[in-house]
Amino acid sequence: MAQARTSLPRTIAAHAVLIAYTLIALFPVFVILINSVKSRRAIFAHPLALPGPQSFDLIGFTTVLHQGDFLRYFENSMIVTVSSLALVLLFGAMAAFALSEYRFRGNTLMGLYLALGIMIPIRLGTVAILQMMVAGGLVNTLLALILVYTAQGLPLAVFILSEFMKTVSADLKNAGRIDGLSEYRIFFRLVLPLVRPAMATVAVFSMIPIWNDLWFPLILAPSEATKTLTLGSQVFIGQFVTNWNAVLASLSLAILPVLVLYLIFSRQLIRGITAGAVK
Amino acid sequence: MGNLKLSAVTKSFGMVDVIKGVDLEVNDGEFCVFVGPSGCGKSTLLRMIAGLEDCTSGDVLIDGARVNLTPPSKREIAMVFQSYALYPHLTVRDNMGLGLKQSGASTEEVRQSVARASAMLSLDPLLARRPAELSGGQRQRVAIGRAIVRTPKLFLFDEPLSNLDAALRVHTRIEIARLHRELSATMIYVTHDQVEAMTLADRIVVLNAGKVAQVGAPMTLYNDPDNTFVAGFIGSPQMNFLKAAALGLQAETLGIRPEHLAISREAGEFPGTISHVEHLGGETNVYIHTEPHGLLTVRLFGEHEFAVAEAVFLTPDPARRFLFDAKGDRLRE
Numbered sequence: 001m002a003q004a005r006t007s008l009p010r011t012i013a014a015h016a017v018l019i020a021y022t023l024i025a026l027f028p029v030f031v032i033l034i035n036s037v038k039s040r041r042a043i044f045a046h047p048l049a050l051p052g053p054q055s056f057d058l059i060g061f062t063t064v065l066h067q068g069d070f071l072r073y074f075e076n077s078m079i080v081t082v083s084s085l086a087l088v089l090l091f092g093a094m095a096a097f098a099l100s101e102y103r104f105r106g107n108t109l110m111g112l113y114l115a116l117g118i119m120i121p122i123r124l125g126t127v128a129i130l131q132m133m134v135a136g137g138l139v140n141t142l143l144a145l146i147l148v149y150t151a152q153g154l155p156l157a158v159f160i161l162s163e164f165m166k167t168v169s170a171d172l173k174n175a176g177r178i179d180g181l182s183e184y185r186i187f188f189r190l191v192l193p194l195v196r197p198a199m200a201t202v203a204v205f206s207m208i209p210i211w212n213d214l215w216f217p218l219i220l221a222p223s224e225a226t227k228t229l230t231l232g233s234q235v236f237i238g239q240f241v242t243n244w245n246a247v248l249a250s251l252s253l254a255i256l257p258v259l260v261l262y263l264i265f266s267r268q269l270i271r272g273i274t275a276g277a278v279k
Numbered sequence: 280m281g282n283l284k285l286s287a288v289t290k291s292f293g294m295v296d297v298i299k300g301v302d303l304e305v306n307d308g309e310f311c312v313f314v315g316p317s318g319c320g321k322s323t324l325l326r327m328i329a330g331l332e333d334c335t336s337g338d339v340l341i342d343g344a345r346v347n348l349t350p351p352s353k354r355e356i357a358m359v360f361q362s363y364a365l366y367p368h369l370t371v372r373d374n375m376g377l378g379l380k381q382s383g384a385s386t387e388e389v390r391q392s393v394a395r396a397s398a399m400l401s402l403d404p405l406l407a408r409r410p411a412e413l414s415g416g417q418r419q420r421v422a423i424g425r426a427i428v429r430t431p432k433l434f435l436f437d438e439p440l441s442n443l444d445a446a447l448r449v450h451t452r453i454e455i456a457r458l459h460r461e462l463s464a465t466m467i468y469v470t471h472d473q474v475e476a477m478t479l480a481d482r483i484v485v486l487n488a489g490k491v492a493q494v495g496a497p498m499t500l501y502n503d504p505d506n507t508f509v510a511g512f513i514g515s516p517q518m519n520f521l522k523a524a525a526l527g528l529q530a531e532t533l534g535i536r537p538e539h540l541a542i543s544r545e546a547g548e549f550p551g552t553i554s555h556v557e558h559l560g561g562e563t564n565v566y567i568h569t570e571p572h573g574l575l576t577v578r579l580f581g582e583h584e585f586a587v588a589e590a591v592f593l594t595p596d597p598a599r600r601f602l603f604d605a606k607g608d609r610l611r612e
């Protein structure tokens with residue numbers, strides 16, 4: 001079947017394009033990784049060379065792990081990202097379910113209002129957010145970041161998930177109602193598993209901006225105890241001197257957790273896509 | 280026990296009136312079929328009986344008790360859906376047992392009920408599978424089994440056979456008829472297939488645009504329709520409608536079933552030209568163009584040789600004709 005619809009030259013061309021794209025996309029990552037294990041001299045002399053016996057140097061990693069509380073930053077980033085994601089997915093899915101499932105006055109308006117957040121960047125409200133956090137005594141806590149990121153992620157989550165939830169069979173939900181399942185069980189046991197691919201999409205889209213964000217940690221939680229990884233790495237970038245070894249090493253380390261989370265979610269993504277296609 | 284009474288129920292979605300006042304009584308043990316064209320509100324009416332949709336006005340009574348405010352799970356009903364609607368994450372056994380379990384039955388009761396239902400539908404080999412591992416026909420049997428397990432007062436079916444292929448549809452139809460006899464339960468069945476309606480029903484409710492057009496036993500609707508809508512909807516091929524004035528009758532329309540319209544090469548009441556002939560073996564359908572009645576159908580039993588473009592004469596059987604007034608209501612002779 002696959003042969004009937006594709007010819008060899010076409011397959012080669014398609015793969016060539018995809019491979020070229022992959023190379024371009026991976027190149028910066030590759031450069032970061034190889035240079036993170038090179039000595040400072042080697043980084044500047046031959047930035048594209050692979051680390052050899054002479055240029056190999058773990059100074060970057062040792063600096064990162066000893067100077068500053070790198071593990072603490074790491075932990076902070078993880079806590080903030082995972083908690084925000086969990087909240088975005090939970091509340092986003094619940095709001096999406098309500099919008100797609102129940103007929104009530106103002107349903108459409110509510111949907112539009114929630115979608116508005118996609119178009120208006122949350123950073124416009126930074127001053128107000130800061131005032132609010134000061135008033136609530138939340139400055140320099142991870143909770144402040146989690147709250148802001150949850151708010152930032154919700155509009156897109158509600159938008160994508162409510163579209164998906166409309167496609168879940170109404171008969172299935174009605175069968176659950178006749179069998180006496182509560183609306184919560186219908187939501188958690190029947191609907192959520194069926195929109196898992198959409199949840200994974202939302203998770204991937206929401207995760208990267210949260211992990212990489214420098215703005216809100218700098219404004220809301222710059223204390224030593226609450227610094228995130230991205231903010232923590234900034235100590236190596238000075239106005240006059242930049243410790244490139246340390247910057248590259250911390251960036252390499254910062255890639256890892258995102259990669260792991262991405263792998264978890266993308267498995268779901270692909271499983272969802274193929275399950276629909278094969279049936 | 281299980282009788283149903285609808286009194287003046289209506290349903291509007293926003294500005295659109297979908298059900299425009301339906302009164303109906305379904306007796307205990309009756310097999311009642313709702314038929315009507317697509318979009319006439321059959322499913323909506325069924326969902327209102329189930330409690331999945333609120334009534335805009337009017338009352339729904341099950342066994343004499345008003346259930347307008349009772350949630351679906353407390354109405355002691357079971358519903359079989361067109362799309363099967365099995366829970367994808369549960370095995371067949373758990374799918375069937377879930378409703379009973381939710382209503383607080385003991386594990387032993389659930390096990391016995393599932394065993395009884397699965398024996399009735401020969402589902403035993405499938406009990407450990409998940410819905411994804413079943414064929415369409417098997418899924419529909421499981422969905423029917425799930426309905427039986429709860430021993431409900433009312434069985435509601437919403438076009439349960441329309442996703443099945445022709446052979447399976449006949450088979451499952453017979454199975455449903457058998458279940459109705461064995462359980463002697465009240466069943467309400469929605470379909471737009473009139474063969475299903477005629478073969479299964481004790482009583483048929485013909486719906487047209489949110490209103491009941493006629494209620495009656497299948498043969499009553501066939502032999503004694505109240506209006507042109509029912510006359511045209513029940514029976515296949517469709518009834519012929521002739522212009523009564525052109526035949527010198529005091530009515531707007533004359534309805535005559537294709538088997539009661541005589542065809543002859545020599546003489547008859549009015550002439551026409553054959554435009555198409557269908558040979559089905561057991562019967563022959565002849566389509567004839569006439570002035571001013573348009574295309575008429577004649578149904579002949581056995582094999583007959585007619586050629587396209589042949590000139591013929593037609594005569595309606597006066598004993599089997601129906602007369603209708605300008606509004607489409609029957610004029611009884």
Ligand SMILES: Nc1ncnc2c1ncn2[C@@H]1O[C@H](COP(=O)(O)OP(=O)(O)OP(=O)(O)O)[C@@H](O)[C@H]1O
Pocket residue numbers: 292295297315316317318319320321322323324471
């Ligand atoms: N949730 C809804 N909101 C608005 N209109 C609706 C809704 N559900 C149904 N309708 C309308 O109500 C009418 C009746 O729908 P219903 O599903 O009862 O038709 P049906 O007789 O079951 O048709 P079919 O044979 O195609 O299943 C249709 O015109 C439909 O557009």
Ligand SMILES: [Mg+2]
Pocket residue numbers: 321322323
């Ligand atoms: Mg329907």
